[in-house]
Amino acid sequence: MKISVLLALAAHVVVAGWGIRPAAAQKARTTAPQARGGRTSESAPLAALFEAYWEGQARLFPLNATSEGDNRYNDQLPNDQTQAFRQRLRAFYQQYQAALRKMDRRQLSAADQTSYDILAYDLDLSLARLQQNAWLLPFSQTSGLPSLLGQLGAGTGAQPFATTQDYRNWLGRVQGFPVWADSAISNFRRGARAGVVLPRVLVEKMIPQLESFVVADASKSLFYGPVARFPAAVPAPEQPALVAAYRRAIEQELVPSYRKLAQYLKTEYLPQARATSGLNAVPGGAQRYAFAVRSATTTDQTPAQIHQTGLREVQRIRTGMEQLRQQVGFAGDLSAFFEFMRTDPQFRPFKTADEVLTVYRGIQARISPGLPRLFGTTPKTAFEVRRTEAFREATASAQYNRAAPDGSRPGIFYVPIPDPAQYNVTRGMDALFLHEAIPGHHYQIALQQENTRLPRFRRFGGYAAYTEGWGLYAESLGRELGVYTDPYQQVGALTTEMHRAVRLVVDTGLHTGELTREQAIRYMLDNMPINEQRATAEIERYMANPGQALSYKIGALKIQELRTRYEQQLGARFSLRAFHDELLAGGAMPLAVLERRMDAWAARQK
Known part of the structure; x- marks a missing residue:
């Protein structure tokens, strides 16, 4: 039997809401803009609401802004692991939900009605997501801020490293990681007390992933990549100071944070991890899975x-x-x-x-x-x-x-x-x-x-x-x-x-x-x-990632x-x-x- 060398199993890594908007986090992706003419909305008040909503989201989710080419917040890394952050999100969504409901949908053009419907759905879903206890599981072996930082900080991803200011922006962003890591550990601990923990087999995969970021020599770190190859726009006299600053960030902020996360998972969390496979096995799991199915499919199918x-x-x-x-x-x-x-x-x-x-x-x-x-x-x-x-x-x-x-x-x-x-x-x-x-x-x-x-x-x-x-x-x-x-x-x-057909069977089977x-x-x-x-x-x-595969x-x-x-x-x-x-x-x-x-x-x- 002969074979033509061409054929592969498609799958995705889906980043789910660590410093990025859950509704827009279906993959980190982008594109060069091409004006196709026309106005974004025939209703000026509605267009203003849409724009204000987007601006607010960019401030709340600066990692998404970076991915979308909005570089105003490239130095920021919010601690989205806190109750205060979740409360801020809830107030934000409720504010725009109330404003949208004041618009008379019947008076809008067909295009604006579609935008109205999408935003209404977004806001409803986002508020419902905040009622879930997903924050008790801050990241996993397939998604989360620890791995996303690696993609951003390597110098080949969405975070730009073209100018001196770009390099300084990354240093600012990195400063937020130690407190994020501490908060993630706190949430893992709260989850463990509530019986909401990850399966043991997943935790066993997470530990070596985190340990791979722990290096004795900063120049061997993935995060050293940007200063190992400066672009022409970064003046040579400024480069030594940046190299020194990146070494300090790796040695004093990044490596200690990854080491702390790995050590916590290995010594404290792993013994408490569960032997079961599905989300149904944790308190509130059935309700959480029903929401995950609704969110992933945008349908009411059970x-x-x-x-x-x-x-x-x-x-x-x-x-x-x-x-x-x-x-x-x-x-x-x-x-x-x-x-x-x-x-x-x-x-x-x-x-x-x-x-x-x-x-x-x-x-x-x-x-x-x-x-x-x-x-x-x-x-x-x-x-x-x-x-x-x-x-x-x-x-x-x-x-x-x-x-x-x-x-x-x-x-x-x-x-x-x-x-x-x-x-x-x-x-x-x-x-x-x-x-x-x-x-x-x-x-x-x-x-x-x-x-x-x-x-x-x-x-x-x-x-x-x-x-x-x-x-x-x-x-x-x-x-x-x-x-x-x-x-x-x-x-x-x-x-x-x-x-993809098998996924419908095994995802629902696992989590029920x-x-x-x-x-x-x-x-x-x-x-x-x-x-x-x-x-x-x-x-x-x-x-x-319950439900996503559906x-x-x-x-x-x-x-x-x-x-x-x-x-x-x-x-x-x-x-x-x-x-x-x-x-x-x-x-x-x-x-x-x-x-x-x-x-x-x-x-x-x-």
Whole structure:
């Protein structure tokens, strides 16, 4: 059997609310601005409210502001682990909720009604989030400020290091980390007293992550990177003082804080960590999970309903895999077929990370000729494929990071390649690129940011059900874009789709107590050609981020449902290109708001 070297299992690291807005924290991403004309709102009072709301959020969440290219607060790191901060947030959301309700929605244009509905949803969700006790679990092995600081401070992420002031800004931001770390430990302790603790297997992963930041020589620190390579805009006479200041920050603020966090988790928290897997096992867990499901899917579907959807989708996709197994002439059953794809050397052809990256860059070249047939509007934002940074590569998933709005940083598709020799092409490299890069997240997020007609809370906001739903739907465009041309590429595409269907089953199973960690791992292995190490990492990710994994499939099913509906309603009047353009034009939004907007579009086509 021969294989085309192209195919990978898409997954994400999702940063969830440590110094960043939860509603907009569906990934750290960005884009170069492109004026598309028009006003952000036809109602001046509403536009002023939107702008004031956005300005307030930038002050409250300076890390998000940095990610979005707003550099006014690059020296700030608020302590979002305190009750005072949560109270400040509650007052802020209530203030804008009251102001929005004073607006007469019926008198607004259709575009403003959509913005009104999105902000109303945002505010309701944000206030409901503050009623949860998530603050008792400050971070995990997959997300949180300790790892996010590493991405920002390495000098290659969203935090700019182009001028002397940029360098000073980072020093100011770092000063806030020791008190944040102390507050996080305090919250972990309060959680332990209340019985709200992380699973032990997750804590065991967090400790070495934190310890990796503890170095004896400051020049060996990840955070030394910016002063190891100064840009031309930083005058040479100023560089020695900056080097000394960065050494002090590493030795006196960063390393001690990471050491303290690691030591606390190892000696005090780990013995109190729980053996159970799901959120249902902690006080208030069932209610918290119900909220997590609502937040991730932007629907009112229950965990039980989503679980049943997952079972149906798993069975449908297995049928497709069985057909492809027969097509390639493999004699064994589907489990044996999975084992063959996991272990046969022909599916691991790489010797270096550059070879892996070259394949992904080649996919971009192959799909480019077909894109104009499917999209009338495409982003002008620059795009790159990069290997994931070493400090987080072992636990990271493939990920898209948005560009800077001013064009100073491109959109980046990060690919973790801890061991190139083990990088298996049957994960579905084609599908992964379509999802994470083009026409998936890069198209959706770049177009959203470039659309200056949108109020800023929409240009830079996000909903996982929409964003990840679009990414998964984008995978289904592979045939129309000239990939998935041999059976193994098609198996790879089905594997990535199966991954999202399995998530509906295991996430709901884990957090309602129907499945243990071990049973969830076994279910994933039984339905996907991945090894136990990867399946374990995936299941532990769902344990750490309840509900988030549901967003992909629920969102994609809604988008596909809308496409099928309009194809049937409009017949020859249906244009797939126009459908895609309209779907992306308004940016991310809750699925119910999206459906109303798209139904109005379909009515206009008639």
